[in-house]
Amino acid sequence: MTKRTGCLKYDNKIILAPMVRVGTLPMRLLALHYGADIVYTEELIDWKLIKSTRRTNEALGTIDYIDQSDGTVVFRTCSLEKDRVVVQLGTCDSQRALKVAKIIENDVAGIDINMGCPKEFSLKGGMGAALLTQRENAKAILSTLVKNLTIPVTCKIRVFENLEDTIQLVKDLASTGIAAIAVHGRTKAERPQHLNRNSTIAAIAKHLDIPVIANGGSREIDKYKDILKFREDCGASSVMVARAAEGNCSIFCRTGMKDLECVITEYLKLAIDYDNSPSNTKYCVQNMLKELQETPRGKKFLECQTLEQICSIWNLGEYCRMKQLEFQANGMLGRREVCP
Numbered sequence: 168m169t170k171r172t173g174c175l176k177y178d179n180k181i182i183l184a185p186m187v188r189v190g191t192l193p194m195r196l197l198a199l200h201y202g203a204d205i206v207y208t209e210e211l212i213d214w215k216l217i218k219s220t221r222r223t224n225e226a227l228g229t230i231d232y233i234d235q236s237d238g239t240v241v242f243r244t245c246s247l248e249k250d251r252v253v254v255q256l257g258t259c260d261s262q263r264a265l266k267v268a269k270i271i272e273n274d275v276a277g278i279d280i281n282m283g284c285p286k287e288f289s290l291k292g293g294m295g296a297a298l299l300t301q302r303e304n305a306k307a308i309l310s311t312l313v314k315n316l317t318i319p320v321t322c323k324i325r326v327f328e329n330l331e332d333t334i335q336l337v338k339d340l341a342s343t344g345i346a347a348i349a350v351h352g353r354t355k356a357e358r359p360q361h362l363n364r365n366s367t368i369a370a371i372a373k374h375l376d377i378p379v380i381a382n383g384g385s386r387e388i389d390k391y392k393d394i395l396k397f398r399e400d401c402g403a404s405s406v407m408v409a410r411a412a413e414g415n416c417s418i419f420c421r422t423g424m425k426d427l428e429c430v431i432t433e434y435l436k437l438a439i440d441y442d443n444s445p446s447n448t449k450y451c452v453q454n455m456l457k458e459l460q461e462t463p464r465g466k467k468f469l470e471c472q473t474l475e476q477i478c479s480i481w482n483l484g485e486y487c488r489m490k491q492l493e494f495q496a497n498g499m500l501g502r503r504e505v506c507p
């Protein structure tokens with residue numbers, strides 16, 4: 168199918184990696200604000216999106232996919248990210264993947280298939296890293312999407328121990344017509360403490376003529392220049408950053424990182440503006456605070472149950488209250504749920 172005009176290109180890009188619970192709308196917008204070129208959503212499981220209902224949220228200026236059983240937001244997006252947001256799908260079935268991709272196709276810039284998640288939940292369901300060894304199914308999912316969508320399709324993989332097996336894998340996947348491939352340089356069994364196999368990514372980049380997006384370098388990424396160094400070490404066209412961005416999203420700033428207080432404040436402002444759930448907001452701030460959760464202020468933060476309470480700690484309590492009243496006046500129900 169002819170791709171949409173002006174469609175997303177993946178070469179020479181710095182990208183926010185997919186991260187469950189972290190890659191929700193406020194974090195994606197913050198990453199774009201700081202200079203990321205492309206932002207991936209957290210992994211969204213195909214059937215969850217299929218079951219959801221698409222709604223235009225006039226009060227927030229967003230498109231929401233709502234889980235009808237409990238009213239929670241499965242996916243929220245807005246025009247600010249429309250041409251730069253890639254939805255990552257968790258799937259094991261080409262027809263289900265196509266069905267969901269068709270539903271969201273006009274709201275997003277690209278679709279990615281998760282072929283790297285090593286978690287039990289994914290593997291049992293034939294998703295994530297299970298697809299690395301189910302080659303025909305992996306290819307069927309990608310080629311079905313490539314043939315039938317107007318937006319580009321990518322996948323994110325892990326590597327095998329053996330270089331030749333890895334090269335064969337990426338050649339097979341690339342033959343489906345995908346626009347780029349993201350490579351986390353660890354095997355399914357390896358964990359973040361293991362060295363990232365940068366030289367394997369470099370070998371992959373040499374063998375493919377589509378952009379290779381290097382991933383797995385956060386341990387060595389403390390500032391923007393380290394992202395470029397990682398890209399160079401991997402001989403890759405683009406880089407995808409997860410943990411370094413989770414800890415301080417201003418890693419994407421070309422002019423230098425912002426201090427954490429500033430980043431948290433900017434993040435919370437977006438969480439308020441887009442009515443992010445208190446539990447998701449709290450989770451993301453916790454991942455930024457890390458050991459600072461042990462300080463008296465951190466402990467006070469951990470006791471917070473509502474978005475307003477969280478925001479008060481960063482002097483945004485009044486702004487939060489005002490916005491929530493505004494949303495209610497515009498017909499949106501204010502969030503009442505408490506954090507777990």
Ligand code: FNR
Binds near residue numbers: 255282407410
């Ligand atoms: C991840 N990762 C991940 N990968 C993926 O393909 N889909 C996902 O939904 C997630 N979720 C997720 C959540 C969190 C909290 C973390 C820290 C990581 C893996 C991630 O995208 C990346 O591959 C690894 O973290 C390695 O890259 P970094 O962290 O070294 O930049």
